[in-house]
Amino acid sequence: MEQVLSVLIWALLLSGAFFLVSGALGMVRLPDVFTRMHAAGMADTMGAGLILVGLCVYSGANFVTLRLVLILAFLWFTSPIATHALAKAALSGGAEPYTVGAGDGGTDDGAGEGGGAP
Amino acid sequence: MNRVLWLWGILFALWLPLSDHYTGLFLFFGVLACTIAVFFGARMGIVDRESVPVHLVWRGIRYVPWLVWEIFKSNVRVARIILAPRVRVDPSIVHFRASQRTDLGRFIYANSITLTPGTVTTGIVGDDFEVHAIVQEEIDGSEENEMNRRVSVLEGEAA
Amino acid sequence: MFAVTAAALLVAMCLAMCRALLGPTAYDRVLALNNIGTKTVVLIAVLGFLNGRPEFLDLALAYALINFIGTIAVLKYIEYGDLGTSGGSRRRRAMEMEP
Numbered sequence: 224m225e226q227v228l229s230v231l232i233w234a235l236l237l238s239g240a241f242f243l244v245s246g247a248l249g250m251v252r253l254p255d256v257f258t259r260m261h262a263a264g265m266a267d268t269m270g271a272g273l274i275l276v277g278l279c280v281y282s283g284a285n286f287v288t289l290r291l292v293l294i295l296a297f298l299w300f301t302s303p304i305a306t307h308a309l310a311k312a313a314l315s316g317g318a319e320p321y322t323v324g325a326g327d328g329g330t331d332d333g334a335g336e337g338g339g340a341p
Numbered sequence: 342m343n344r345v346l347w348l349w350g351i352l353f354a355l356w357l358p359l360s361d362h363y364t365g366l367f368l369f370f371g372v373l374a375c376t377i378a379v380f381f382g383a384r385m386g387i388v389d390r391e392s393v394p395v396h397l398v399w400r401g402i403r404y405v406p407w408l409v410w411e412i413f414k415s416n417v418r419v420a421r422i423i424l425a426p427r428v429r430v431d432p433s434i435v436h437f438r439a440s441q442r443t444d445l446g447r448f449i450y451a452n453s454i455t456l457t458p459g460t461v462t463t464g465i466v467g468d469d470f471e472v473h474a475i476v477q478e479e480i481d482g483s484e485e486n487e488m489n490r491r492v493s494v495l496e497g498e499a500a
Numbered sequence: 501m502f503a504v505t506a507a508a509l510l511v512a513m514c515l516a517m518c519r520a521l522l523g524p525t526a527y528d529r530v531l532a533l534n535n536i537g538t539k540t541v542v543l544i545a546v547l548g549f550l551n552g553r554p555e556f557l558d559l560a561l562a563y564a565l566i567n568f569i570g571t572i573a574v575l576k577y578i579e580y581g582d583l584g585t586s587g588g589s590r591r592r593r594a595m596e597m598e599p
Contacts, residue, residue, distance in 0.1 A: 233501055240508030242416060243539065247515035249423035250535065256527045257461070258430050259519070261419055261475045263535045264458040266512065269416040271542045274505060278549055286358045290557040293355075294545065294564055298538060301568040303455035303462075305534055310463040310473065312575045313527040320473065323431050359558075 232281050239273030246270055255321035256313050260306055267302040271295070344393045349379045351393075391445050397495060404495045411488070412457050419458045419475065431476045439468050440489055446496035453488055502550040509543045526578055530571065537567030 242265055249262025275295045279288045314320075352375040360367060382388050390396070422430065441447045451462040454472060459479040464471040474480040513536050520532035541564045548556025577583055 236501055236505045240505050240512075242420065243512045243542075244508055244515070245420045245423055247512035247535070249419070250519045250532065251515050251522075252423060252428050253430065254428075255432075256523075256525055256531060257473050258432050258475050259528065259531055260461050260473075261458050262423060263531055264455070264461070265416050265419050265423075266535055267538050268412050268456060268458060270512075271538055274542050275545065277505075278545060281549065282554065286361060287554040287557060289358050290554075290561065291545065293359075294541065294557065294561055297561070297564050297568075298541065299456065300452075301564070302538070303452040305568060305571045306455050307451070307462055308572060308575050309527060309531055309534070310461050312579050313525070314463055316527065316579065318525055318527060320434060321430075321432055 228280065232277050235273050235277030235280065239270050239275075239277060242266065242273065243270035256318055257310065257320045260310060264302065264306060267298065267306075271298055344388050344390075344395065345379055345383050347395045348382065348388055348393050349375055352378060390443075394445060396497070400495045400497065404491060407491060408453055408456070415457045415459045415479065418479070422475065432473065433477050433480075434463065434471060434473050435477075435480050436469060436471055439470050440493050441468070441496055443496060446492055449495065450489065450492040453492065457488075502546050506543060506546050506550060509539050509546065513539050513543075530574055530578070533574070534567065534571045537563070537571070541567065 246262045246266030250259050253259045279291045356371045454460050454462045459475045461473045463473050516532045516535045520529050523529045541560045544560040
């Protein structure tokens with residue numbers, strides 16, 4: 224039983240770390256602010272989620288777990304609101320969404336298509 | 342009135358484990374703080390179906406696991422796009438109509454779309470949704486309709 | 501195992517910081533900052549377990565609140581130029597200012 228729990232915690236923490244790092248990698252590689260939002264969303268949802276669930280499994284059923292669940296619920300409620308506010312501000316601030324036709328299609332040098340900072 | 346009691350109960354249930362002190366004085370402070378907060382909320386008239394949606398709890402219990410599974414699947418899809426040797430994105434902004442009747446239902450639907458990586462809601466006017474997708478396959482056809490249908494079920498019959 | 505997770509978090513934060521420094525638009529920087537904040541919340545929680553002091557979770561909870569409010573405040577500042585303005589988009593305000 225101990226072994227199974229330990230393996231489960233390792234799996235949750237490592238897969239969470241995988242999603243976090245690949246989300247951060249996406250923030251560097253993707254071409255404009257709108258596509259980077261999707262990468263950031265990855266780190267916010269599954270990255271943070273799997274790590275916090277792993278910590279929940281480690282700590283067992285007590286108030287520490289309840290606090291972890293509160294943090295997770297709060298992150299999952301606020302992350303879409305912040306992302307939506309950012310997307311709306313970027314659109315009204317004149318950032319042009321990257322499209323395949325405009326660039327040469329799938330470069331990975333991260334050259335932004337967005338308009339200048341206001 | 343029922344919702345006011347619900348809100349008080351939720352706030353006190355939140356306060357109790359966060360404080361983690363069970364002596365008389367601290368419990369009294371907790372009761373006092375919750376009562377004052379709920380009193381001002383009721384006085385401002387903000388305790389209603391939208392701010393305390395307790396009527397969604399039972400149907401929400403069935404919606405959340407499905408949403409988490411969807412989030413996991415689209416996480417894997419976006420991770421495959423990012424980790425490919427050559428990033429191939431085909432972002433586009435699409436418009437479509439949602440079938441929810443209340444603002445709360447639209448809010449839940451828009452947040453579910455944004456929470457799923459690969460799609461971000463950029464604007465809502467009435468029931469017209471404007472969604473940015475990292476690849477067009479993320480948004481079209483059955484998947485979004487499925488989410489739309491499930492949120493409409495979650496929203497329930499009563500308007 | 502918590503040390504491995506904390507190391508992965510730090511690597512991810514470094515990558516996000518690259519984006520915050522490179523980012524061509526202000527929105528890229530805000531996105532990177534918001535993401536670093538989220539990772540900080542998780543990092544505080546992991547460090548609490550690493551040190552065997554779960555009391556750190558209260559700090560993580562407070563940091564999550566402040567991170568959200570801070571992101572919204574910065575976006576509002578970029579959008580309107582000050583924090584006291586209420587309502588209306590910048591586009592509409594520009595239209596109103598024209599004679």
